[in-house]
Amino acid sequence: MTKQILESCGYRVLEARDGREALVFWEKEKANINLIISDIVMPQISGYDLAEKVRRDHSKIPILFISGFADRLEQLKALQDKNLFFVQKPFSYDSFTRKIQEILESKNP
Numbered sequence: 641m642t643k644q645i646l647e648s649c650g651y652r653v654l655e656a657r658d659g660r661e662a663l664v665f666w667e668k669e670k671a672n673i674n675l676i677i678s679d680i681v682m683p684q685i686s687g688y689d690l691a692e693k694v695r696r697d698h699s700k701i702p703i704l705f706i707s708g709f710a711d712r713l714e715q716l717k718a719l720q721d722k723n724l725f726f727v728q729k730p731f732s733y734d735s736f737t738r739k740i741q742e743i744l745e746s747k748n749p
Contacts, residue, residue, distance in 0.1 A: 645733055708728065
């Protein structure tokens with residue numbers, strides 16, 4: 641569903657089945673990636689671990705975490721990274737697309 645929402649807004653989307661595949665996409669496409677959207681809980685590599693590995697290459701790329709667990713927000717705040725964002729599931733089409741737009745606009749004012 642997330643991919644369809646983003647594509648309907650005109651974004652190019654790379655969809656990974658798990659954290660390991662996301663890292664492969666990152667290695668191949670990092671010059672073309674403007675935002676990473678990840679669930680926190682994923683097979684192979686967690687969203688947090690994915691973010692940590694991506695940060696080694698690119699400390700400023702925005703990362704939007706999606707989770708159905710409210711307690712994850714507190715863990716995110718503890719990281720104190722202004723380029724980490726959070727959306728709690730379930731979310732509406734409008735709130736999700738608005739968040740994406742805000743993140744991308746703040747990256748390229």
